[in-house]
Amino acid sequence: MRYLEPDRRHRVRVCINGSSAEGDAEPRTLLSDFLRHELGLTGTHVGCEHGVCGACTVLLDGRPARSCLLYAVQVHGRTLTTVEGLAAGGELTGLQQALARHHAVQCGFCTPGILMSLTCLLEQEPGAGEERVREALSGHICRCTGYEALVRAALDALDGTD
């Protein structure tokens, strides 16, 4: 059994965006804070810190998860992907290009989380239609775009996957 004392920092090792990384976290440290403050990956945004807005969404073992509803110690030994992992070689992914083409990024606050959810959808369900795209987006709040451009961009990117 792993038992971690409160108010102390514990070593957390993860595989993130294809390489291994480690840092220290108290049991109560949110994964979102661990990513931003400990690993310096500030691409993951934090809006509400109680699971409602979706800005902090990352991929945990390939599936979307709210990083504000996870504690860093929970993901010890697991695999994470954050927005920094998408354009890893410097070139934007097809999805990122589609968002740019359709003007689906305005202030950009919601964008990292939305990219992670849609990246998973594209991977898992290349045949997904508008309903599935809207369902994936329903887990995100965007105050700028009105969502239509996001839907169009996602469908455009899906078209390009076959």
Next chain:
Amino acid sequence: MKPASFAYARPDTLDEALELLAQHGAEARVLAGGQSLAAMLNMRLVQPRVLVDISGLARLDTIDADETTVTVGASVTQAAVLRWPGLAVQPLLAAALPCVGHPQTRERGTVCGSLAHGDPSAELPLVLAVLGGEVVLQKRGRRRRVAASRFQRGVMLTDIGEDELVTSALFPVRRGPLGTAFREVSPRHGDFAILAVAAVADPAGVTVGFGGIADTPLVRRLGHLEADALADALNAIAWEAGGDSDMHAPASYRRRLVRRLGAATIREACDALPRA
């Protein structure tokens, strides 16, 4: 918002988990998917001394089905149930799950966690209540089964003892011709329902349940009624439940939904009932 301090325990076996709960009692909280608990921790609505993370217990991460029951273990996520190839045997659960939170929260949130949380407008407690299911509770040296109707006792209040763990939920599988339907009205798909309705029709009548209007799921058995008689029956249920007004909707709107959405859901379930 950041949670207050807690210790984090990740037991390797069910016995270790039960031992921790026996030791810490009310000071401990069980963490599975954390989609409700972590939000409450972050807002400091709960401040346990120890979190017992059961998400790694392989023994609780199974879905089993036999002739009579679908058994969902405590660390099985809602997404895993949705992806389970056998889900068709439990059509009401299949219909309700897509309304539970968002795809992102279903990947972590567990079926049993939702039951243990006991939110009065949550879909899964409603489904379990309408199906007449049970919850399995375990503590050191003792295991018991509690009927859904006795498990949820009030708003976020359940029959779980301080040292008990929900280990699985039992969703009965019924034989014979059945028609099921699930509908809800919520501000945004995946949000908590203003009103949720679940109905199971069989040749003798309809079992219908409402979430979001009373402190616990409200389940009633009705005969196959003509439109006018059904309207009267639903009107009586609406006034019996009363409902509360809050920022999402006034009580009168909830009562209207009991009548309208109730009738539509019952009709859908009856239409789905194969004719003899």
